[in-house]
Amino acid sequence: MAASFVPRHVFPHYASVPRSYFLGHHRAGLRKMKEMLSSIDYVVECRDFRAPVTSINPMFEEALGETRRLIVYTKKDLGCQPDSPVRLQMEKKIRSFDQRGAVFFVSSTSRQDMSPILKHLRNDAQGPDKLVGCRVMVVGMPNVGKSTLINNLRNQGVKRAKAVQTGGQPGITRKIGTPVKIIERENESHVYVLDTPGVFVPFVPDAEKMLKLALCGCVKDAVVPPVTLADYLLYHINLHNAQVYERWSEPTNEVMALLNRFARHAGHLSKGGVPNIDLAALHLIQKWRAGDLGRFLLDDLSAEEQRRQEEGPRGAVVMSMSQALKADKKARKQRPMETKK
Ligand SMILES: Nc1nc2c(ncn2[C@@H]2O[C@H](COP(=O)(O)OP(=O)(O)OP(=O)(O)O)[C@@H](O)[C@H]2O)c(=O)[nH]1
Numbered sequence: 001m002a003a004s005f006v007p008r009h010v011f012p013h014y015a016s017v018p019r020s021y022f023l024g025h026h027r028a029g030l031r032k033m034k035e036m037l038s039s040i041d042y043v044v045e046c047r048d049f050r051a052p053v054t055s056i057n058p059m060f061e062e063a064l065g066e067t068r069r070l071i072v073y074t075k076k077d078l079g080c081q082p083d084s085p086v087r088l089q090m091e092k093k094i095r096s097f098d099q100r101g102a103v104f105f106v107s108s109t110s111r112q113d114m115s116p117i118l119k120h121l122r123n124d125a126q127g128p129d130k131l132v133g134c135r136v137m138v139v140g141m142p143n144v145g146k147s148t149l150i151n152n153l154r155n156q157g158v159k160r161a162k163a164v165q166t167g168g169q170p171g172i173t174r175k176i177g178t179p180v181k182i183i184e185r186e187n188e189s190h191v192y193v194l195d196t197p198g199v200f201v202p203f204v205p206d207a208e209k210m211l212k213l214a215l216c217g218c219v220k221d222a223v224v225p226p227v228t229l230a231d232y233l234l235y236h237i238n239l240h241n242a243q244v245y246e247r248w249s250e251p252t253n254e255v256m257a258l259l260n261r262f263a264r265h266a267g268h269l270s271k272g273g274v275p276n277i278d279l280a281a282l283h284l285i286q287k288w289r290a291g292d293l294g295r296f297l298l299d300d301l302s303a304e305e306q307r308r309q310e311e312g313p314r315g316a317v318v319m320s321m322s323q324a325l326k327a328d329k330k331a332r333k334q335r336p337m338e339t340k341k
Pocket residue numbers: 074075076077078106107108109140141142143144145146147148149165166167168169170171172173174196197198
């Protein structure tokens with residue numbers, strides 16, 4: 001059976017996927033960031049290494065475009081094995097997408113990943129005068145790892161303890177924080193970072209992108225039906241290594257079969273011993289997010305490279321808020337009845 005297993009090469013279930021997750025604090029956060037921009041000297045934009053193209057929020061380009069910045073791809077440890085020979089190739093390709101500024105790749109478990117960022121900021125980030133120092137705003141999609149990065153930079157830079165709260169679900173940071181010192185300079189023009197709320201896009205035109213962002217944890221787990229998300233995960237796992245779930249099942253493209261077996265194995269049973277499929281789906285997704293079901297990218301870097309050659313470097317087109325709301329309304333109308341909330 002395993003020898004003849006053929007994974008799906010396309011994921012068929014897009015119609016039922018909601019495409020919006022633009023919350024009040026996203027809108028307010030973005031507005032506040034724009035307002036504060038005149039007092040900000042530098043921007044650190046975080047993106048998720050597992051979805052290096054999809055986790056770009058084009059609204060930051062528009063809002064923070066002219067400010068000096070660097071890009072940090074977080075969760076590197078979850079995108080490939082640490083000693084994998086392809087890691088450097090991946091990094092090289094991703095780097096080639098951003099030729100305007102410095103690009104870094106970090107894992108929260110690696111202190112040494114912080115040193116090059118600190119060194120770069122020390123040389124490149126200048127404030128208006130030594131009294132205020134240099135103010136760096138850290139931005140990115142929800143749950144991408146902004147607060148974790150700030151704590152790690154602080155720990156490595158000035159040997160101080162955690163300063164901002166982190167958490168496994170999006171939306172832990174709701175407001176722009178107070179400045180946190182990460183670099184001390186002899187001339188007293190220290191470098192401070194400000195945490196910001198994660199900001200999602202007003203509408204995701206491509207449903208597959210929504211699935212990728214949901215898998216990475218950028219939207220709350222209740223937004224996309226867990227079985228659909230687990231199915232999308234299974235689709236990716238099978239393209240990489242269908243053996244990673246051999247503890248529960250032989251290779252399969254049938255998510256319900258896998259979830260049934262996994263639910264029984266993990267003890268996710270409702271009354272009468274019936275498998276709790278939604279709970280099993282969420283648990284399976286969490287296992288992947290913890291690196292237990294393979295480490296791989298969700299974006300196809302070669303396809304993106306080709307797209308850029310054909311269409312130029314511009315990423316997703318930025319929709320105005322009213323365009324996004326209209327597109328969302330239209331998409332809701334088109335969704336099958338049973339999936340509407
Ligand atoms: N494995 C791994 N997990 C990480 C990494 N960086 C962050 N995380 C985890 O990702 C989750 C989200 O991290 P946060 O730092 O709270 O994310 P955030 O971007 O500040 O989230 P918001 O409050 O939604 O803006 C937490 O569970 C972190 O432990 C990383 O490099 N590797």
